[in-house]
Amino acid sequence: MQKKSAIIRFHGVEVKYGEVQALRGVNLEIPGGKVTVIIGPSGCGKSTMIRTVNRMVEPTKGTVEYQGVDVKQLGKIELRRQMGYAIQNVGLIPHLTVEENIMLVPRLLGWPEERKKKRAHELFELIGLDPKEYGNKYPSELSGGEAQRVGVARALGADPPVLLFDEPFGAVDPLKREELQGEFVRIQRRLKKTVLFITHDLSEAIRLADYMVIMKDGLVVQADTPQRLLKEPANDFVEQFLGADRTLQRLTLLTADRIAKPLRIEGEGLVGASGILWRPLADGDILAVYKGDSGEFLSRLVQVNIHVARPYASLKECVSKFLALGLPAIPLVDDSGEVTAEVLFDDIQRITKEG
Ligand SMILES: Nc1ncnc2c1ncn2[C@@H]1O[C@H](COP(=O)(O)OP(=O)(O)OP(=O)(O)O)[C@@H](O)[C@H]1O
Ligand SMILES: [Mg+2]
Structure with a gap:
């Protein structure tokens, strides 16, 4: 059954890297305006899956649709304009200042000076960093957590409707990470983007997800709301993966x-x-x-x-x-x-x- 609200659809998506079959026929619908978290063991194909959305990876078989159109028909540049991308190691450009990094996409899009200034201001406010203190710093002068915030701001730069986040908080220590997650929830409740978010961390997944996708060996094993996943795991793998400590997970799931x-x-x-x-x-x-x-x-x-x-x-x-x-x-x-x-x-x- 097709969900009306789905904005991204995977139809029988397979990806092969030479002999390695990274995706083995993924069928999935991603709801619009919600946070979908993808979780699963290392090497199960999570990064590959989100890279097929902005065409950094092309499926060997099957199709990915964005707003009902096969992404192959959409130019890569047009596609990436719609989709902010942030990754674990942030990928900030070392010889550009924080502000220049954040404004990378708007600059590529040739926004007028006035509009860029206004946007930069909004983004600094959004990620909770003072532009006067941080705007002219270089990435090497930031802590890991600050750099990740800047990475997230850069992904949000031109205000794209879709965000592809591949373990964006991966390099942050656990306490800072909880803080960043809180900020992410706050920002998302305001912006209501379609977010595809990969993580290794189950409490992060449960906390952030409106919709949760569990993957194993290049396939989707179960996709549902976190509440339903915790209540009705589809099979032993999901059950084991979610672990025994349900109580702690419920405390992670609920907000103050x-x-x-x-x-x-x-x-x-x-x-x-x-x-x-x-x-x-x-x-x-x-x-x-x-x-x-x-x-x-x-x-x-x-x-x-x-x-x-x-x-x-x-x-x-x-x-x-x-x-x-x-x-x-x-x-x-x-x-x-x-x-x-x-x-x-x-x-x-x-x-x-x-x-
Ligand atoms: N460019 C590539 N060339 C060859 N094999 C690749 C390439 N990228 C990924 N793979 C392989 O494809 C499989 C899926 O990789 P992918 O990066 O999608 O996994 P992942 O779920 O994101 O893992 P992790 O949690 O470790 O980031 C793995 O076996 C990986 O070794
Ligand atoms: Mg990965």
Whole structure:
């Protein structure tokens, strides 16, 4: 059955590199405006599959369609204009500055100066790097995580509707990686691109995916929403691949905004089900005022960079924030820095028990 919303379709796609059969007949439909994550063991054909979409690799057999047209009929340049591409080692051009790297495609497209300036500004804002500090740096002056953000910005450069991401966060350490994933979710909820995202990391897959594709030996084994995959793995391979620790995965899947509870204004602060009064301070930190065991008032400083939940933080991240703060709730702070709700430890515990 054809999905109406599918924007990319693979029909019996085979790819051979000499003797090696990298893809052995892939049939798949990629929903538009959603994040499709491709996961599977090394060498199963993930990179090959997304490279057939922008024609960096041509199928030996079968077809790939973009918006109902065989990509073979679309010029490579036209195709790549529609599709941003970011890879694990970023591939930034070393002798160009960060800004020049980000504006590579718009420059190739001959955008007027004014439009390029505006776009560069938007992109820096989007990836959370200060253009004054970073614009004139060279790639060798960036940390791994910063370079990957720039790589992502470059893929977004000319605002293409499709993004092909081949392990774009692969070179980042786990903590930074969770942060980048959070940013990616935030950006994606705003931009609603069609994203094909490859990863080796199952929690990354579960966190980012609207739709998840599991591959093995050049074939798609199962493609479904992460919820359904976790509930109904198609076979032993998928079951094994998803692993035993479902609880941890559910905590990865859910974001703080999904379980946060509302607050009401009280005096100079906000209070909710936890009974803790959250009092925002001028510098962005928050004072938590609560009753001790013998009824006395105690307070604790909630540091915005350490203890608060952002709306798209995974519950797994929230758990470590609870541990750091040592209170039964943490405040939720939105993108504009406002305390909007609180996340209760009890709610997270209930979810782990349901698991
Ligand atoms: N240019 C090439 N020439 C020859 N063989 C290739 C080439 N590119 C990939 N292969 C082979 O094709 C198969 C699929 O490779 P591909 O890079 O698509 O896998 P992958 O799933 O992306 O793996 P990884 O997770 O390690 O990145 C592998 O056996 C690989 O060795
Ligand atoms: Mg690969």
